[in-house]
Amino acid sequence: MKVTNITWRIGGEAGCGIPAAGNIFSRTFSKKGYSVIDHIEYPLLVKGGHSTYISRLNSGEIFSLNRDINILAALDQRTIEMHQDEVIFSGYVIYDGEKYRLKDKVNIRKDINYISVPFQRITAEQGLLNIMISNIALGASLALIDYNVDNAVDTVKDVLSGRERETIEMNSRALEFGYKYIREKLKIKAYELEIVKPDAKLLVTGNDAVFLAGVRSGCKFYAECPAPQSYPIHDSFAAVEDDFNIVARNSEDEIEALNMAIGASFAGVRTMVTTSGAGFSLMGEGLGCAAITETPVVIVLLQRPAPAAGLPTWTEQGDMLFSLYASNGEFPRVVIAPGDPEECFYLTGRAFSIAEKYQIPVIIILDKYLSESHFTFAKFDMKKIKADRESIYLSDRDITGDYFRYNDTGNGISPRPVAGLKKGMHIANSEEHDRYGFSEEDAHNRKRMADKRFRKVGGLLEEIQPPVRYGPVNADMTIWGWGSSKGPVLEAIRILNSQEKKVNFIHFTYLYPFDREIVEKYINESSKNVIVENNKTAQLSKLIALYTGYRIGNKILKYSGRQFLPEEIVESIEKIE
Amino acid sequence: MREEYRLKPSDFNTERRPTWCRGCGNYAIHDALKKVFVQLELYPHQIIMVYGTGCSGSGVNFLRTYGFHCMHGRAIPIAAGAGLAAHKMTVIAVSGDGDIMGAGGNQFIHACRRNINITCILVDNHVYGLAGGQVSPTGGNDYKAGSATRVISVQPINPVSLAIASGATFIARGFSGDPLQLREILKKAVRHRGFSLIDVLAPCIIYSSVDIYGYYRRKIYRLEDVKSYDRSKKAEAFEKSLENDRLPTGIFYKVDEPVYEDTLKQIDRKPLIDHIISDIDINKLLNRYY
Numbered sequence: 056m057k058v059t060n061i062t063w064r065i066g067g068e069a070g071c072g073i074p075a076a077g078n079i080f081s082r083t084f085s086k087k088g089y090s091v092i093d094h095i096e097y098p099l100l101v102k103g104g105h106s107t108y109i110s111r112l113n114s115g116e117i118f119s120l121n122r123d124i125n126i127l128a129a130l131d132q133r134t135i136e137m138h139q140d141e142v143i144f145s146g147y148v149i150y151d152g153e154k155y156r157l158k159d160k161v162n163i164r165k166d167i168n169y170i171s172v173p174f175q176r177i178t179a180e181q182g183l184l185n186i187m188i189s190n191i192a193l194g195a196s197l198a199l200i201d202y203n204v205d206n207a208v209d210t211v212k213d214v215l216s217g218r219e220r221e222t223i224e225m226n227s228r229a230l231e232f233g234y235k236y237i238r239e240k241l242k243i244k245a246y247e248l249e250i251v252k253p254d255a256k257l258l259v260t261g262n263d264a265v266f267l268a269g270v271r272s273g274c275k276f277y278a279e280c281p282a283p284q285s286y287p288i289h290d291s292f293a294a295v296e297d298d299f300n301i302v303a304r305n306s307e308d309e310i311e312a313l314n315m316a317i318g319a320s321f322a323g324v325r326t327m328v329t330t331s332g333a334g335f336s337l338m339g340e341g342l343g344c345a346a347i348t349e350t351p352v353v354i355v356l357l358q359r360p361a362p363a364a365g366l367p368t369w370t371e372q373g374d375m376l377f378s379l380y381a382s383n384g385e386f387p388r389v390v391i392a393p394g395d396p397e398e399c400f401y402l403t404g405r406a407f408s409i410a411e412k413y414q415i416p417v418i419i420i421l422d423k424y425l426s427e428s429h430f431t432f433a434k435f436d437m438k439k440i441k442a443d444r445e446s447i448y449l450s451d452r453d454i455t456g457d458y459f460r461y462n463d464t465g466n467g468i469s470p471r472p473v474a475g476l477k478k479g480m481h482i483a484n485s486e487e488h489d490r491y492g493f494s495e496e497d498a499h500n501r502k503r504m505a506d507k508r509f510r511k512v513g514g515l516l517e518e519i520q521p522p523v524r525y526g527p528v529n530a531d532m533t534i535w536g537w538g539s540s541k542g543p544v545l546e547a548i549r550i551l552n553s554q555e556k557k558v559n560f561i562h563f564t565y566l567y568p569f570d571r572e573i574v575e576k577y578i579n580e581s582s583k584n585v586i587v588e589n590n591k592t593a594q595l596s597k598l599i600a601l602y603t604g605y606r607i608g609n610k611i612l613k614y615s616g617r618q619f620l621p622e623e624i625v626e627s628i629e630k631i632e
Numbered sequence: 633m634r635e636e637y638r639l640k641p642s643d644f645n646t647e648r649r650p651t652w653c654r655g656c657g658n659y660a661i662h663d664a665l666k667k668v669f670v671q672l673e674l675y676p677h678q679i680i681m682v683y684g685t686g687c688s689g690s691g692v693n694f695l696r697t698y699g700f701h702c703m704h705g706r707a708i709p710i711a712a713g714a715g716l717a718a719h720k721m722t723v724i725a726v727s728g729d730g731d732i733m734g735a736g737g738n739q740f741i742h743a744c745r746r747n748i749n750i751t752c753i754l755v756d757n758h759v760y761g762l763a764g765g766q767v768s769p770t771g772g773n774d775y776k777a778g779s780a781t782r783v784i785s786v787q788p789i790n791p792v793s794l795a796i797a798s799g800a801t802f803i804a805r806g807f808s809g810d811p812l813q814l815r816e817i818l819k820k821a822v823r824h825r826g827f828s829l830i831d832v833l834a835p836c837i838i839y840s841s842v843d844i845y846g847y848y849r850r851k852i853y854r855l856e857d858v859k860s861y862d863r864s865k866k867a868e869a870f871e872k873s874l875e876n877d878r879l880p881t882g883i884f885y886k887v888d889e890p891v892y893e894d895t896l897k898q899i900d901r902k903p904l905i906d907h908i909i910s911d912i913d914i915n916k917l918l919n920r921y922y
């Protein structure tokens with residue numbers, strides 16, 4: 056059957072090599088010009104439990120995963136039980152029929168194909184390791200798509216480059232054996248994928264994009280306290296420390312991480328920290344310290360279902376209002392929620408520029424889904440990230456006359472020096488201070504300093520990108536959302552607009568400062584509104600009500616720890632009268 | 633680089649005069665810092681001072697250097713971050729016992745074990761002075777503090793023992809009633825490569841017994857006077873630090889161990905703050921993602 060889209064899911068116990076196999080699958084196709092989006096789901100376990108990797112590839116443009124699976128590669132029986140309902144009519148399940156008899160174990164669907172590939176026997180006969188079972192399944196899957204297995208072998212060499220030759224050879228062999236088993240022994244061809252122009256695409260996660268933008272933006276100090284979602288960013292920075300003169304720090308806690316970043320930023324370098332929501336709770340204090348001392352810092356908040364430990368390896372948009380109001384007192388900040396890895400790249404670049412120019416903390420909100428899902432893009436435009444060092448004095452020549460660290464300027468920004476300049480000596484003071492930085496309790500001064508800090512909001516509002524409207528201007532219904540639900544909603548409105556309904560979508564990346572004028576304009580131009588958020592309490596609708604007084608009545612909310620699928624949104628929209 | 637003027641202690645004065653209570657231990661530390669900077673020919677712009685919260689923290693207003701006044705307990709990580717970014721500068725954290733032994737305890741032990749190249753002056757008065765005289769983590773039974781309505785049997789933290797156990801490489805105790813010795817210790821601590829701690833007994837005369845200076849004078853003896861004492865022996869230093877009937881002051885322990893900053897190749901070439909970042913080429917890095 057000729058197809059333009061293949062969605063593939065592999066599942067099994069943690070420790071079967073599922074992440075590597077998923078990565079190889081996605082990369083094999085992105086290298087040859089296909090659009091790919093993937094996602095890994097895993098339990099908080101080193102071994103055992105249930106782990107899956109889903110990858111969707113398409114010859115055209117896609118924005119998110121979809122619900123229907125073409126091929127389910129089941130390394131254990133549990134995977135069939137949990138996921139066979141997702142398999143599309145006449146789709147395929149690959150399993151090890153020598154390990155268990157299907158009939159005894161699961162309700163067999165009559166409308167799909169179950170194909171037995173003896174993973175365990177091949178592993179034993181070929182002297183492979185258990186962790187390579189997933190590669191046998193991967194090879195078998197490629198045969199079903201009738202795709203050249205050599206491309207995947209090349210990807211294995213790429214992904215495992217630097218590893219022992221034997222490891223690479225064994226992994227390649229596992230792949231080829233799975234392939235041959237279907238191709239030569241069973242002689243099944245299930246799908247024929249539409250051919251595309253083989254221009255390699257960038258395949259990046261949200262984490263990758265944040266890291267790449269950090270390096271490009273001149274981040275010189277990075278810190279985190281190890282967490283499942285943020286350690287890939289740490290590892291990426293640590294791997295290029297020497298090439299790009301960056302210190303990547305593994306902190307004992309998030310308190311140290313943020314305070315060290317503030318210290319390094321005070322001295323004059325660009326800094327970034329990453330954390331989960333739980334760690335961000337610990338950073339509340341430091342956030343306020345950065346704000347009143349007017350020290351720039353970029354904080355990347357990787358949300359997961361909470362409160363407290365919650366579901367540490369799953370996804371949710373639950374920390375938006377928290378990030379807007381964390382820390383005691385009132386101060387300006389910028390909160391940005393990119394919707395995909397491309398936005399992660401450009402907006403992280405903007406975050407560094409804004410933090411430095413306005414001398415404020417900038418918070419970038421991702422979630423587990425965006426952090427760890429790969430998306431393809433043609434390329435990143437380097438011209439869009441420039442590290443123009445605004446409002447920072449790099450030499451004594453820049454400073455004329457007496458220097459006041461907290462000079463009360465028209466736009467609220469008081470340029471600051473890098474440490475060590477003779478003319479720029481100053482105090483950064485977490486107590487309220489006068490223009491020199493000296494502690495000062497005077498009432499008039501307090502008001503002046505608070506006003507000075509908040510004057511920055513005027514400039515910020517002119518620089519930040521307002522919410523973007525996707526789809527037709529005139530629509531029967533308008534969806535409102537923010538951050539990572541962008542992809543599923545874009546897919547949903549594509550489906551809806553191909554039918555009778557005209558639906559558009561307003562997506563927020565910048566959440567604070569809040570651009571009230573444009574939001575009110577969008578409200579006036581919409582007829583029926585619905586909020587789509589990956590949380591329990593519709594936080595964006597609260598924010599919109601807070602600034603505009605307008606309450607969005609229709610809500611589509613998901614808080615199961617899983618990202619939306621476009622089909623779920625379509626079905627919910629269709630139910631709204 | 634030679635500077636054009638000859639340093640004197642008053643070069644470190646700001647327009648603000650110290651506001652500590654008369655007899656406060658902070659004066660001796662403030663004075664020692666200025667004199668040691670002159671002796672070491674450290675100019676104000678070559679120094680980053682980081683202060684915690686409380687009485688010692690208000691010192692940020694009185695000493696003319698690059699200064700950062702941070703939150704309770706956070707002087708060490710702020711100083712460590714600044715020191716990494718500008719590692720040619722002299723970085724000193726000044727903070728109280730409620731600060732560093734309380735809220736900042738975790739950061740303290742990790743700074744010790746990483747041997748970060750900063751000096752930490754622990755202004756140790758056994759109370760939360762500015763909060764109202766509550767007993768601090770270093771406070772023992774010798775203090776009758778504001779909030780101690782009844783005697784609770786808790787062990788005070790011994791900062792010297794804790795620093796030895798945690799891996800610091802220069803550990804000393806000073807006394808604000810012995811400014812000469814304090815200056816000597818401070819000079820050596822600033823020169824030391826690695827994490828140096830000076831636990832300065834700096835009495836709060838408001839929230840302690842009337843003759844606290846006399847009490848310390850009777851109890852204290854100088855380690856320099858113990859000819860047989862070898863400060864390069866960790867076990868010996870630890871044992872010395874546990875002495876309580878009489879209190880030793882001076883340098884308990886000093887060794888040269890690998891310094892955190894020295895293990896970082898990326899700051900070897902030049903300080904992080906000196907890099908030009910306007911157009912960093914990441915194309916080679918990007919190729920890995922195709």
